[in-house]
Amino acid sequence: EVQLVQSGAEVKKPGESLKMSCKGSGYSFSTYWIGWVRQMPGKGPEWMGIIYPGDSDTKYSPSFEGQVTMSADMSISTAYLQWNSLKTSDTAIYYCARLRSEYWYFDFWGRGTLVTVSS
Amino acid sequence: EIVLTQSPATLSLSPGERATLSCRASQTVNSDLTWYQQKPGQAPRLLIYDASDRATGIPARFSGGGSGTDFTLTISSLEPEDFAVYYCQLRSKWQWTFGQGTKVE
Numbered sequence: 051e052v053q054l055v056q057s058g059a060e061v062k063k064p065g066e067s068l069k070m071s072c073k074g075s076g077y078s079f080s081t082y083w084i085g086w087v088r089q090m091p092g093k094g095p096e097w098m099g100i101i102y103p104g105d106s107d108t109k110y111s112p113s114f115e116g117q118v119t120m121s122a123d124m125s126i127s128t129a130y131l132q133w134n135s136l137k138t139s140d141t142a143i144y145y146c147a148r149l150r151s152e153y154w155y156f157d158f159w160g161r162g163t164l165v166t167v168s169s
Numbered sequence: 170e171i172v173l174t175q176s177p178a179t180l181s182l183s184p185g186e187r188a189t190l191s192c193r194a195s196q197t198v199n200s201d202l203t204w205y206q207q208k209p210g211q212a213p214r215l216l217i218y219d220a221s222d223r224a225t226g227i228p229a230r231f232s233g234g235g236s237g238t239d240f241t242l243t244i245s246s247l248e249p250e251d252f253a254v255y256y257c258q259l260r261s262k263w264q265w266t267f268g269q270g271t272k273v274e
Contacts, residue, residue: 085265087213094256095205095213097265109263145212153219154260155203159212 052076054084054146054160061166062136069132070163072146079127080104083149085156086120086131090142100149101129136167171195171261175268182273188244190271192257197237203258204233204242206251207270213256217242247273 057071072084086098099110103122110120122129129146144163147156172195182188192202200220205213215224217233220240230245244251257268 094254094270095207095258095267097258097267100263100265111264147212150218153203153222154201154265155215155218155258156205156213157215157218157224159214162212 052148052158054148054158056144056146056160056163059164059166061168064138064167064169065135066167067132067134068136068165069130070144070165072129072131072160074127074129074148077148080124083151084122084129085147085149086118086129087145087147087156088114088142089145089162095145098131098144103127103129136165138167138169140165141167170264171198171259171266173257173259173266173268175255175257175271177271178269179272179274182247184247184249186247188242188247188251188273190242190244190255190273192235192240192242192268194238194240194259198259198261200236201260202233202235202240203260204231205256205258206253207256208253216255244273 053075055073080103083100083102085100088096098114101108101120103124119132147159150157174193176191202220204217207213221233232243254270254272256270259266
């Protein structure tokens with residue numbers, strides 16, 4: 051069974067750093083792109099970027115490039131999303147999802163990690 | 170950048186009725202159009218990919234269609250569990266875009 055297990059909710063202050071994780075199981079983690087999606091409170095999903103764990107190739111949305119960093123460690127089937135300096139506007143749920151490259155859709159999703167940034 | 174516009178924003182229907190949701194792209198696209206369902210407190214769930222192919226385990230009452238710039242998701246007869254928000258999503262080159270959603274209530 052394919053599963054993506056995300057790390058737990060975080061409460062941070064503006065300016066703090068954060069690194070969240072997404073651990074895949076039930077499939078060959080290194081051979082599927084993993085995407086990250088932001089969903090701000092009451093809003094629709096926003097695509098942030100994708101990473102290919104096999105070689106750590108990344109593609110970022112222009113809206114998020116330079117704001118976050120995606121990485122992966124295929125030896126432990128885990129992808130990461132990190133911030134160096136959080137803003138209150140980063141408050142959102144962040145989802146990781148597996149990308150099927152045949153038709154470029156996200157077929158399996160993690161449950162999401164809620165990030166609250168508040169002073 | 171391609172923009173996806175979903176309409177209507179809210180669809181008020183009763184169980185058993187037919188729901189037709191629209192997703193319009195700002196320019197002609199290929200068929201890499203995907204539909205997701207999202208319920209409160211849950212991650213999006215894949216329904217339809219390649220504009221018209223149902224994902225594994227998705228009931229036959231869900232169907233997708235369209236091409237070019239206009240795509241539709243149809244729920245032939247609403248079940249109580251179908252009341253949710255529906256998003257379309259498109260991939261163009263190395264960018265993915267979501268629509269703003271249609272709430273079926």
